[in-house]
Amino acid sequence: MERVYYSEMASPVGxxxxxxxxxxxxxxxxxxxxxxxxxEADWIRDESPFEGVKAELEEYFSSGRxxxxxxxxxxxxxxxxxxxxxxxxxxxxxTISYGELARRIGNANGxxxxxxxxxxxxxxxxxxxxxxxxxxGKLTGFGGGxxxxxxxxDLERGVRLLG
Numbered sequence: 164m165e166r167v168y169y170s171e172m173a174s175p176v177g178x179x180x181x182x183x184x185x186x187x188x189x190x191x192x193x194x195x196x197x198x199x200x201x202x203e204a205d206w207i208r209d210e211s212p213f214e215g216v217k218a219e220l221e222e223y224f225s226s227g228r229x230x231x232x233x234x235x236x237x238x239x240x241x242x243x244x245x246x247x248x249x250x251x252x253x254x255x256x257x258t259i260s261y262g263e264l265a266r267r268i269g270n271a272n273g274x275x276x277x278x279x280x281x282x283x284x285x286x287x288x289x290x291x292x293x294x295x296x297x298x299x300g301k302l303t304g305f306g307g308g309x310x311x312x313x314x315x316x317d318l319e320r321g322v323r324l325l326g
Contacts, residue, residue: 187236198306229255246280
């Protein structure tokens with residue numbers, strides 16, 4: 164079993180928990196909100212595996228980065244991995260519905276399954292689940308809370324985040 168390392172960082176949308184191996188990010192989560200996470204007892208605190216991730220996130224929050232290049236290794240089912248790959252193809256600053264995301268992965272009637280996979284996304288922000296909204300344009304569930312989802316969408320639309 165590979166060792167899991169973790170770090171935390173302050174951001175304009177709250178404290179973020181990062182976890183992964185020396186080579187890849189496995190989790191980026193909020194430390195507050197509906198799906199708040201904490202470090203597991205057997206994880207090792209180490210800042211060095213996350214220097215690149217933190218630099219890219221800081222660039223994103225200061226409106227300088229639109230795509231992330233860090234290595235990712237999310238754990239999930241084949242279906243979840245397919246959904247999470249499709250999330251990364253949603254352009255910065257745009258939103259799509261769960262139904263549209265389901266169509267993009269070839270499962271036109273699978274919007275509920277896509278919603279569940281979207282909600283299980285272990286790498287928030289970098290795998291941009293915040294860009295998926297309801298068919299009516301309404302914001303729906305988000306691990307950091309709907310206020311954070313709105314702030315991320317605002318950031319991508321050119322609204323400067325403070326915090």
